[in-house]
Amino acid sequence: MSAGSAIARAPLFLLTALLLTAGGGAAAQTTGSISSASRTATSSWSGRSGASGDPRMSASAIRAAAAGFQGCLARLWPAAARRGVSRVVFERATRGLTPDLGIMDKLDSQPEFTKSIWDYLDILVTNARIAKGRALLEKFSDTFARAERAYGVSRYIIAAIWGVESNYGELGGDRPVLRSTATLACIGRRQRYFRAEFLATLQILQHGDVPESRLVGSWAGAFGPTQFMPTAFLRYAVDFDGDGRRDVVDSVADLIGSTANNLKKDGWRPGETWGYEVVVPADFDFMRVTDQRELTMRDWQKLGIVRAGGKSFPHPDARAFLLVPAGIQGPGFLMLHNFRVIMRYNPAEAYALAIGHLADRLRGGGAFVQAWPRYEKALSRGQRLELQELLERHGFDVGEPDGRIGARTRDAIRDYQARIDRVADGFASAGLLKRLRAQ
Numbered sequence: 040m041s042a043g044s045a046i047a048r049a050p051l052f053l054l055t056a057l058l059l060t061a062g063g064g065a066a067a068q069t070t071g072s073i074s075s076a077s078r079t080a081t082s083s084w085s086g087r088s089g090a091s092g093d094p095r096m097s098a099s100a101i102r103a104a105a106a107g108f109q110g111c112l113a114r115l116w117p118a119a120a121r122r123g124v125s126r127v128v129f130e131r132a133t134r135g136l137t138p139d140l141g142i143m144d145k146l147d148s149q150p151e152f153t154k155s156i157w158d159y160l161d162i163l164v165t166n167a168r169i170a171k172g173r174a175l176l177e178k179f180s181d182t183f184a185r186a187e188r189a190y191g192v193s194r195y196i197i198a199a200i201w202g203v204e205s206n207y208g209e210l211g212g213d214r215p216v217l218r219s220t221a222t223l224a225c226i227g228r229r230q231r232y233f234r235a236e237f238l239a240t241l242q243i244l245q246h247g248d249v250p251e252s253r254l255v256g257s258w259a260g261a262f263g264p265t266q267f268m269p270t271a272f273l274r275y276a277v278d279f280d281g282d283g284r285r286d287v288v289d290s291v292a293d294l295i296g297s298t299a300n301n302l303k304k305d306g307w308r309p310g311e312t313w314g315y316e317v318v319v320p321a322d323f324d325f326m327r328v329t330d331q332r333e334l335t336m337r338d339w340q341k342l343g344i345v346r347a348g349g350k351s352f353p354h355p356d357a358r359a360f361l362l363v364p365a366g367i368q369g370p371g372f373l374m375l376h377n378f379r380v381i382m383r384y385n386p387a388e389a390y391a392l393a394i395g396h397l398a399d400r401l402r403g404g405g406a407f408v409q410a411w412p413r414y415e416k417a418l419s420r421g422q423r424l425e426l427q428e429l430l431e432r433h434g435f436d437v438g439e440p441d442g443r444i445g446a447r448t449r450d451a452i453r454d455y456q457a458r459i460d461r462v463a464d465g466f467a468s469a470g471l472l473k474r475l476r477a478q
C-alpha cells in the first residue's frame with residue numbers, strides 16, 4: 040500500500056496467492072495463534088536459484104544468507120533501538136527465529152500462466168462478495184459514516200478494499216509477519232526494502248498495537264483485512280475506536296478508519312468517483328492519446344467516446360485518462376484522479392479496477408455494460424516473451440524482453456498495429472502473436 044510498497048501488492052505474487060485460495064474453494068482461515076513451530080517450521084523452499092537471475096537469489100547465496108540469519112538480525116539491533124524498540128522486545132522477537140525460505144520461491148516467482156482481467160474481476164467481484172459487503176456496510180453504518188466525515192473517503196471504496204484484499208478478512212494469509220519480514224530483511228534481493236518492514240514490525244510489537252499472535256498475513260508481510268504493510272501501518276493506522284491501540288486486524292473501527300486515512304493521505308478527493316465505463320468507437324485513433332494522457336470529459340466526448348449505458352458525464356471538466364485493459368473488443372474506462380489513488384493502494388490495474396467496480400456494485404450500481412472478449416486467451420509468459428522478441432526483430436522498441444506487457448511493450452504493439460493498419464489499442468492478443476510469427 041502506498042508509494043514504495045509496490046512489492047507488497049504487486050500482481051506477480053499477491054494475485055497468485057489469492058487465486059490459489061480463491062480458486063481452491065477452501066479458503067485458509069487464519070487461526071490467530073502462532074505455535075512456536077511456526078517460528079521455526081521446516082521450510083518448503085524448492086532449493087532452486089531464483090528466476091530473476093539476481094546473484095542474491097542464487098541457491099548458494101540463499102543458503103549462505105540463511106546460515107548467517109541470526110547474525111544479520113543481531114546487526115539490526117542498533118537500528119531497532121533508534122526506533123524505540125526495547126532490548127526485551129527485540130530479544131523476545133528474534134530469539135530462536137529461523138528464516139522461512141519458502142518465501143524465496145515467492146519473491147522470484149514468474150508464473151508461466153496468468154489470468155485475464157475478466158478472470159480476476161469474476162473472482163473478485165462476485166454476488167457473494169457484493170452481498171457480504173452490503174451486510175457489513177449495514178452492520179457498521181455508524182462507523183462508516185464517521186469515517187466518511189473524518190476522512191472524506193467513500194464508505195463503498197473502503198468496503199470494496201476490505202472485500203478485494205481479503206474477502207472481508209477471510210483470505211489475509213497466515214504467515215507470521217515478523218518471520219516473513221525478518222527473512223526478507225536478511226535474505227534475497229529486496230533486503231533494504233524489507234529491513235524497513237522488519238523494523239516497523241518490531242515497532243508495532245513494541246507499541247502493543249497488534250499482538251504478535253494476530254500479526255499474520257501474506258508472505259510479503261501485509262496483514263489484516265485491508266492488508267497493511269508494517270511501514271504503511273506506522274504511517275496511516277489510527278485508533279478509531281479510542282481504546283488506545285491501533286488494531287487494524289481485530290477492530291473493525293480501526294481498520295475502517297485506518298484504511299480511510301490511508302486513502303486520504305494518498306490524495307483521495309472527497310465526493311469524486313474513480314472513473315466511468317465508456318464506449319470507444321471502433322475507428323478510434325489510439326495513436327493520439329497514448330501514455331495515460333489526461334483530457335477533460337468534454338474533450339473525450341469530442342473524440343467520440345461516450346459513457347456506457349447512455350448516461351452523461353456529471354462533471355464535463357473533470358480530467359481522466361483512457362484505459363482499455365482488453366483492447367477495442369472490450370470495455371473502455373475513463374479513469375479519474377481517484378483511480379490513481381486506488382493504484383497507490385494497490386498498484387495492479389486489475390485489482391484497482393476490481394476495487395472501483397465492487398464499490399459501485401456495493402452502492403447499488405450494475406455490472407459492466409459491455410462484454411469482455413472472453414474468447415481471447417491470456418498469453419503465457421513464454422508467448423509474451425516471444426511477442427516481445429518478434430516486435431524487437433521487426434524494429435519496435437520493447438526495452439529488454441521480460442515477459443511482462445508494460446507501457447513500453449504496449450506502445451510497441453500500438454506502433455506495430457498502426458503499421459499493419461489495425462486499431463492501435465495496444466492489446467497483446469494471440470491473433471497479434473500469430474500475425475507477427477507469420478511475417
Ligand code: CA
Nearest residue numbers: 278280282284
Ligand atoms: Ca483501537
